[in-house]
Amino acid sequence: MGRQGNSSPRKAASASGSRGGSGATRQPSAAVYRRRRLFVGTALLMAVALTFGGFAVAGAFNGTEPASSTVGATESAPAPGASPSETAGSEPTPAPTPSCSQNLVTVSASTDKAAYGPDENPLLTLKVTNGGTMPCEVNIGTSQMEFLVTSGADRIFSSKDCQAKSEDLVKTIAPGASETANFPWARNRTLEGCSPLEAKPGAGGAYYIFTAKLGSRASPKAVFQLN
Numbered sequence: 001m002g003r004q005g006n007s008s009p010r011k012a013a014s015a016s017g018s019r020g021g022s023g024a025t026r027q028p029s030a031a032v033y034r035r036r037r038l039f040v041g042t043a044l045l046m047a048v049a050l051t052f053g054g055f056a057v058a059g060a061f062n063g064t065e066p067a068s069s070t071v072g073a074t075e076s077a078p079a080p081g082a083s084p085s086e087t088a089g090s091e092p093t094p095a096p097t098p099s100c101s102q103n104l105v106t107v108s109a110s111t112d113k114a115a116y117g118p119d120e121n122p123l124l125t126l127k128v129t130n131g132g133t134m135p136c137e138v139n140i141g142t143s144q145m146e147f148l149v150t151s152g153a154d155r156i157f158s159s160k161d162c163q164a165k166s167e168d169l170v171k172t173i174a175p176g177a178s179e180t181a182n183f184p185w186a187r188n189r190t191l192e193g194c195s196p197l198e199a200k201p202g203a204g205g206a207y208y209i210f211t212a213k214l215g216s217r218a219s220p221k222a223v224f225q226l227n
Contacts (some may be wrong), residue, residue, distance in 0.1 A: 105138055107213065110125045124212070125181045126181045130178070136171065137173075149209070
């Protein structure tokens with residue numbers, strides 16, 4: 001009986017010691033710490049990758065693209081053949097407005113017949129024509145007109161010699177159009193200043209030259225005959 005009593009306390013003590021040893025705190029080893037750090041680092045990297053991946057996907061669905069650094073940095077070159085004023089956006093210089101060419105305004109002379117009988121008076125006609133492509137203003141007044149009849153070097157008649165009054169008459173003559181003035185000549189002679197003169201031009205088949213003048217313009221000669 002005494003042995004059993006001695007052995008029981010040892011077993012109890014042994015059991016108590018075993019339980020106490022298993023309940024004490026144990027320090028983790030270095031390998032365990034390394035495994036924990038590796039796991040945490042991997043989790044953080046995955047989270048960062050997912051975050052940036054989310055921005056990239058959102059950008060793709062929004063249709064946005066990275067802005068280029070060259071956009072708006074350069075200007076387009078002028079088109080070949082374009083002038084600097086055109087590329088700058090300024091209006092082109094308007095072409096000058098065509099004007100009348102007075103040198104294309106001509107004067108001609110004519111008579112209503114080539115030959116006149118003893119009792120017929122010639123009708124002298126002055127004609128001014130605009131041969132240009134633009135309308136022209138021309139002074140066709142009596143201040144500019146002259147009906148001149150000559151025979152060789154002999155000055156027979158001039159409408160200016162005995163002209164009572166003269167006046168200006170400016171008309172616009174269209175391109176290709178004409179203005180005419182008629183003067184019935186009474187087959188008389190005149191002198192400058194309208195001095196009295198009894199002599200008359202000869203007849204009997206004599207030839208005379210009629211020249212029409214308008215200012216500084218003079219017509220070609222028109223020849224007629226007096227019988």
